[in-house]
Amino acid sequence: xxxxxxxxxxxxxxxxxxxxxxxxxxxxxxxxxxxxxxxxxxxxxxxxxxxxxxxxxxxxxxxxxxxxxxxxxxxxxxxxxxxxxxxxxxxxxxxxxxxxxxxxxxxxxxxxxxxxxxxxxxxxxxxxxxxxxxxxxxxxxxxxxxxxxxxxxxxxxxxxxxxxxxxxxxxxxxxxxxxxxxxxxxxxxxxxxxxxxxxxxxxxxxxxxxxxxxxxxxxxxxxxxxxxxxxxxxxxxxxxxxxxxxxxxxxxxxxxxxxxxxxxxxxxxxxxxxxxxxxxxxxxxxxxxxxxxxxxxxxxxxxxxxxxxxxxxxxxxxxxxxxxxxxxxx
Amino acid sequence: xxxxxxxxxxxxxxxxxxxxxxxxxxxxxxxxxxxxxxxxxxxxxxxxxxxxxxxxxxxxxxxxxxxxxxxxxxxxxxxxxxxxxxxxxxxxxxxxxxxxxxxxxxxxxxxxxxxxxxxxxxxxxxxxxxxxxxxxxxxxxxxxxxxxxxxxxxxxxxxxxxxxxxxxxxxxxxxxxxxxxxxxxxxxxxxxxxxxxxxxxxxxxxxxxxxxxxxxxxxxxxxxxxxxxxxxxxxxxxxxxxxxxxxxxxxxxxxxxxxxxxxxxxxxxxxxxxxxxxxxxxxxxxxxxxxxxxxxxxxxxxxxxxxxxxxxxxxxxxxxxxxxxxxxxxxxxxxxxxxxxxxxxxxxxxxxxxxxxxxxxxxxxxxxxxxxxxxxxxxxxxxxxxxxxxxxxxxxxxxxxxxxxxxxxxxxxxxxxxxxxxxxxxxxxxxxxxxxxxxxxxxxxxxxxxxxxxxxxxxxxxxxxxxxxxxxxxxxxxxxx
Numbered sequence: 137x138x139x140x141x142x143x144x145x146x147x148x149x150x151x152x153x154x155x156x157x158x159x160x161x162x163x164x165x166x167x168x169x170x171x172x173x174x175x176x177x178x179x180x181x182x183x184x185x186x187x188x189x190x191x192x193x194x195x196x197x198x199x200x201x202x203x204x205x206x207x208x209x210x211x212x213x214x215x216x217x218x219x220x221x222x223x224x225x226x227x228x229x230x231x232x233x234x235x236x237x238x239x240x241x242x243x244x245x246x247x248x249x250x251x252x253x254x255x256x257x258x259x260x261x262x263x264x265x266x267x268x269x270x271x272x273x274x275x276x277x278x279x280x281x282x283x284x285x286x287x288x289x290x291x292x293x294x295x296x297x298x299x300x301x302x303x304x305x306x307x308x309x310x311x312x313x314x315x316x317x318x319x320x321x322x323x324x325x326x327x328x329x330x331x332x333x334x335x336x337x338x339x340x341x342x343x344x345x346x347x348x349x350x351x352x353x354x355x356x357x358x359x360x361x362x363x364x365x366x367x368x369x370x371x372x373x374x375x376x377x378x379x380x381x382x383x384x385x386x387x388x389x390x391x392x393x394x395x396x397x398x399x400x401x402x403x404x405x406x407x408x409x410x411x412x413x414x415x416x417x418x419x420x421x422x423x424x425x426x427x428x429x430x431x432x433x434x435x436x437x438x439x440x441x442x443x444x445x446x447x448x449x450x451x452x453x454x455x456x457x458x459x460x461x462x463x464x465x466x
Numbered sequence: 467x468x469x470x471x472x473x474x475x476x477x478x479x480x481x482x483x484x485x486x487x488x489x490x491x492x493x494x495x496x497x498x499x500x501x502x503x504x505x506x507x508x509x510x511x512x513x514x515x516x517x518x519x520x521x522x523x524x525x526x527x528x529x530x531x532x533x534x535x536x537x538x539x540x541x542x543x544x545x546x547x548x549x550x551x552x553x554x555x556x557x558x559x560x561x562x563x564x565x566x567x568x569x570x571x572x573x574x575x576x577x578x579x580x581x582x583x584x585x586x587x588x589x590x591x592x593x594x595x596x597x598x599x600x601x602x603x604x605x606x607x608x609x610x611x612x613x614x615x616x617x618x619x620x621x622x623x624x625x626x627x628x629x630x631x632x633x634x635x636x637x638x639x640x641x642x643x644x645x646x647x648x649x650x651x652x653x654x655x656x657x658x659x660x661x662x663x664x665x666x667x668x669x670x671x672x673x674x675x676x677x678x679x680x681x682x683x684x685x686x687x688x689x690x691x692x693x694x695x696x697x698x699x700x701x702x703x704x705x706x707x708x709x710x711x712x713x714x715x716x717x718x719x720x721x722x723x724x725x726x727x728x729x730x731x732x733x734x735x736x737x738x739x740x741x742x743x744x745x746x747x748x749x750x751x752x753x754x755x756x757x758x759x760x761x762x763x764x765x766x767x768x769x770x771x772x773x774x775x776x777x778x779x780x781x782x783x784x785x786x787x788x789x790x791x792x793x794x795x796x797x798x799x800x801x802x803x804x805x806x807x808x809x810x811x812x813x814x815x816x817x818x819x820x821x822x823x824x825x826x827x828x829x830x831x832x833x834x835x836x837x838x839x840x841x842x843x844x845x846x847x848x849x850x851x852x853x854x855x856x857x858x859x860x861x862x863x864x865x866x867x868x869x870x871x872x873x874x875x876x877x878x879x880x881x882x883x884x885x886x887x888x889x890x891x892x893x894x895x896x897x898x899x900x901x902x903x904x905x906x907x908x909x910x911x912x913x914x915x916x917x918x919x920x921x922x923x924x925x926x927x928x929x930x931x932x933x934x935x936x937x938x939x940x941x942x943x944x945x946x947x
Contacts, residue, residue, distance in 0.1 A: 162876045164901040218711040219814050219845075241713055262660070275663060276632045291907045292900065295881035297812040299629065299844040301618045301667050302882040302892075302899055303926065304908045308631065308663025317659075329713035351687055351753055372755030402655035406573035423575070425654035436657035441647035446659045448914035453907075466658035 163280075163292040170209035170225060171282055171290060171321045177206050178319055180288040185460045186319050188257025189229060191250040195261045196314045200462035208256045208321055212236045220298060220327045221279060226256025226320040242327040245271040249397045256320040262312025266395060267366065269423045270354040275311040277326050283310060283318035286454040296324050309449070315460040317453045331368035337378055338364050339386035343422045344409060346384055350377055356422035357392050360412055363422070364392035395419050399429030402436060438466040471555065474533070475512045478557070481529045482515055489516040489563075500558045503543045503550040504605075506807060506861070507890050511538065511552040518563045520638060520646060520676035527674065528644035530557050531920060538922045539674040541581060541613030544605040546808055547889030549617060549669040553924050559674060561612045567591055568677065574652050576635050576679040581612025588680070597682035600627035603885070604793055615675050618667030620885035622718040622792070623749075625843040627683060629885065631666040638677035639665060642916035652679055664911065669887050670922040672915035686717070686751035690761050691785040695742035695774040699723060702744035703818040705771040706842045709748070710815065712763050718749040719843025720792055723822070725802070726839045726850075733798040734791035742774055746842065747792055795839040796850065802835055803852035807864050810886040811875035815845045824874040825849045832867040846884035847875065873898060888926045896928055 178184060183203045199205075209225035212233060216222075217240040224233055231251040237243055247265020248258050264273045271277070280294035293306035310318060334354075343363035347356045355366035365386060367374045378388065396419060405425040411418070417430040427433075438446065446466055450457075475492065482490035491497075491514045502508040512535065517523045530537045536556040543550055552558060565582035572595060579588060585606040589598040602621035603609055613619070615637065620629045627633075636650040650662030665672050696702040702721060709719065722730065722738075722745050731738040738745060746768075750760040765776050779785040799806045813821045822838060829836035829851060840848040849871055853860050872882060872895050882892045882899050896905055909927045 161897055161901045161904070162879075162899055163904070216814070216816070218707040218816060220710060220715075262655070264655075272628065272632055275660065276628055285907065289903050292904050293908070295812070295899070296879060297814060297845055297881050297884070299620060299624065299812050299841070299846050299884040300881045301620075301629070301885055301887050303888065303896060303905075304911055305618070305631065305663055305667050306908065306911065308660050309911065311663075312660055329715065332713075351684060369753060370756035370759050372759075373753035376755065377753070400655070402653045402657075404574050404652050405654070406571075421654070425574075425652075436653075438658040439647055441641070441645050442649065442658060442661060445641075445647075445661055445914060448917075449659065449911065452910045452914050 163295070167282070167290060168209070168213060168322065170211070174206075174209050174321045175284045175288055175290050178284040178288050180286070181458070183458045183461045186256070186315055188227065188254035189250075189252045191248065191253040192257055192261045192263070196463035196465060198462055199460065203461055208254070208319065210254070213322070215240070215327075217242060217327075221296065221324055222327050223296070223322065223324045224255060225322055226254065226259070228255050229253065230255060230258065237327055238330065241330050243330045244277055244325045244327055246274055246277070249395055255323060255325075259311050259320060259323065260313065260315045263400070266357065266421065267354045269356060269421065270352055270368065271328070275308050278307045278311060278323055279326055280324035281307040281310050281320060282322040283320050285318045286456065286459050290321070291318065294324070298326055312465070314463045314465050316450060316463055316465055317459065319459065333371040333374040334366065334368045335374050335378055336364055336366050336389050336391045337381055337386040338362060338389035338392075339381070339384065341381070341384035341386055346381055346386065347423050349380055349384075353377070357395070357419050358408070358422050359419050360414065360416060364389070392419065396428045396430040399431050399433035401427040401429060401433045403427065435464075475555070478529070478533045478535055479513055481533065482513060482526060482557070485522055485525045485529070486515055486517065489518070490514075491516075500540065500543070500560065501552060503540075503545045503548060505546050505548040505551060505889065505891055506864075507548040507551045509552050511558040512555040514558045514560060516560050516563050520640065523559060523674055523676050524640045524644055524646050526557065526559055527640050527642065527920075531644060536920050536923045539612065539616070539670045541610030541616070542584070542605075542608050544609045545613060545617060545889065546810065546886045547883065547891040549887050549889035549922070549925055551890055553890070556922075561610065564676065570595065571652075572597070572682065575682045576652055577682060578677055578679050579611055580677055581610060581615070581675050583611045585609050585611060585614060592682060593685070596685050598685055599680055600624070600633050600683040601630045604796060611678060611680065612675055615666050615678060616668070616670050617885070617887040620841070620846070622720055622841055625719055625841065626715050626717040626751075631663060633681045633683070634662065634666055634678055635681055636679040637662055637665055637675050639673045639675050641673045642918070642921040646676070650679075667887070668912070669889060669925050671912055671925055673921055688754040688757045689749065689751040689785065690757050691779040691788050692748045692761065692764055693738070693777040693779075693788055694746040694748065694764070694768045695739045696744045696746070697742065697772065697774060699744045699822060700819040701771045702746055703822070703842070705746060705768055705773070706818065707815045708767045708771065709764055710843065712767055714750070714760050714763055716748050716760070716843060717751040718747065719841070720747040721745070721838070721840055721842035722747070722792070722795065723838040725835070725837045726795055729798040729801045729837070730791040730795050730839075732801060733794060734787065736787045736791045738791060739774065747788060792839065799837055799850055799852050802837070803854050805853050805855045807851045807853070807868060809847070809849045809851070809868055809871055810883050811847050811872055811880055812884040813845045813847060813875050813878045813880035815842070817878040817880070818842060818845060821847065821874055821878050821880070825871055828867050828870045828874065832863040834863060834867055841884070844884070845880070869895070890925060893926060894928050
């Protein structure tokens with residue numbers, strides 16, 4: 137059933153600290169040699185940045201010139217279809233992960249604009265894909281993270297099971313932190329069955345009314361003039377939901393046009409209506425509140441109290457600002 | 467020592483009364499009431515406060531800081547890991563009077579609620595609008611949204627819908643500094659680090675939530691509930707994995723062992739087959755096509771695993787009856803013994819059978835009775851150890867058995883807790899799962915919110931996690947921990 141784990145997958149970490157049990161802490165007993173090697177590469181001294189596929193390289197601004205570049209380990213290391221979990225190196229491309237999971241009819245709905253993107257890079261950006269409406273934010277798909285901190289040490293947080301509240305939720309803190317608090321080395325993600333049917337529809341009906349009409353559509357996209365709706369699930373349900381949309385002027389199509397990626401504007405879902413009649417060059421995610429624009433968008437502001445907390449976190453986790461310098465999360 | 471404590475408490479009480487009047491209390495009866503939660507630990511607070519507004523909560527926190535006294539937020543006190551047990555004579559900030567549903571915003575599919583709103587009250591208020599709040603702990607009739615946030619609570623239906631954190635868009639919180647801020651937001655991607663995600667599940671150690679924007683989940687058009695019985699626990703467990711492997715994500719997939727079936731049936735009269743070794747309660751929801759196809763898949767899988775009967779609830783009444791047994795199972799344990807200790811660990815689904823066998827062996831070894839009612843779909847075990855507190859030495863046996871169950875779960879590739887949290891109960895077990903450096907890092911993160919250790923101190927992270935003297939938690943010397 138499960139794929140071959142990497143030969144290094146079961147190698148215990150050298151020098152793993154011991155806990156109160158004779159066996160030692162269980163999460164530290166399963167650190168891949170690739171992860172240990174990555175930690176050595178990160179080291180503890182000089183400014184360093186992680187390169188994925190450079191598909192989202194400009195997010196948060198340019199890396200400081202002269203920063204040493206390294207790569208996170210890649211590979212799908214463990215996949216248990218009946219557990220609905222997959223463990224992979226952060227440097228694994230989304231395409232490789234998807235191909236691996238598809239063999240057993242599963243997926244992780246990361247949906248980057250370019251699936252050459254690495255899993256770690258995408259999580260560091262914290263960018264959800266066009267099916268967030270149905271499957272939630274990417275951070276809700278992350279069960280366990282193993283990252284290398286500013287001192288070059290390995291930190292594991294979360295846990296390998298689909299449900300877990302053991303300790304603070306560092307995985308959610310790391311998703312979207314652009315590698316400024318630690319470098320993702322390995323993640324365990326939750327997988328889902330690939331829906332047995334999927335159908336895009338397009339039309340010029342009101343996408344907000346369409347959204348209210350449907351039960352949990354996977355995606356409702358809108359550019360001010362046209363809308364594209366993705367239905368997924370049992371074939372009979374997809375057909376029935378598509379029929380509901382027919383009177384509103386929606387018909388089957390191959391899919392939406394390419395989603396712009398230069399600007400990413402975040403608003404309340406209800407605020408999207410006000411975009412009607414504004415100049416084109418955007419595609420919005422109805423029900424979510426994201427607007428993808430062809431031109432860059434100014435970053436949103438963080439309140440002074442929250443900025444102070446974020447600075448405290450950065451100060452404590454990377455006091456010398458050596459991790460991914462130049463990138464701004466807020 | 468006692469008189470020093472008394473005069474310090476009196477000054478603190480005077481300060482709090484200045485803001486809250488008679489809603490700041492120090493009588494023995496209420497201090498006794500707030501000395502415990504749903505766990506077996508207990509220790510009285512110095513003072514109990516019942517604020518009605520976020521402004522009052524912020525005032526309480528500032529007064530506590532001026533008096534150098536820790537504070538502890540408390541919802542309904544149903545927590546099972548001791549997260550709301552007072553440590554170091556704190557001021558308890560009970561949120562029961564902050565129970566307003568402030569706004570239901572269907573345009574953004576969120577509701578703004580105060581922390582004292584009860585979980586089931588919220589879903590009942592949303593039902594006429596076609597929505598509900600997805601997390602549904604077994605205590606949902608009495609547990610509060612604030613407590614759900616603190617513990618990142620789960621429930622049977624979290625298998626398909628995810629735990630509390632996936633359903634919280636934004637939080638208004640009073641930070642340990644006394645400052646009020648909003649974490650997260652109703653907008654798609656709030657800027658900066660996900661402080662909201664960090665706060666949810668932090669068990670009150672990063673501040674006090676005073677308002678939350680919870681996500682509204684649309685009610686499913688179609689729901690089917692099935693009861694499957696098996697002669698053999700291992701066949702039941704194998705069926706759980708096989709249902710998931712068949713590509714189904716049921717909205718709930720619960721298991722009960724024979725003892726649980728017996729006590730639940732005696733209470734609920736739901737027609738559970740008392741001769742069976744195990745039953746599975748399977749719920750499928752969504753659009754009708756997928757639900758009906760799912761019922762057939764479950765039936766086929768169950769037959770392959772030698773199911774006794776496949777009972778599909780015919781209507782909502784029968785569904786409610788089947789669930790009545792499950793949701794009240796813990797209380798029904800009183801039929802065997804007056805007290806029980808409810809555990810919470812998670813193991814990979816494929817290891818359910820073997821860990822269940824170990825649970826029975828451990829209970830036998832400590833001369834306790836184990837009853838199992840649990841979220842099998844996500845491998846979330848809830849062994850109940852039934853006992854009689856009047857038996858001499860039984861507390862020690864219960865605790866030792868609990869530790870062995872946690873160790874067995876972790877040995878099988880599991881984790882410490884699926885939904886109850888760490889609190890005091892499992893704080894000192896954190897090292898079974900995490901390395902010293904993992905725990906140090908978690909504590910550094912906590913410290914960014916609360917450098918002086920005023921918010922619910924000495925919970926979650928064991929005290930030995932910081933090698934240096936920098937482990938600041940605001941607790942008097944010699945306090946009970």
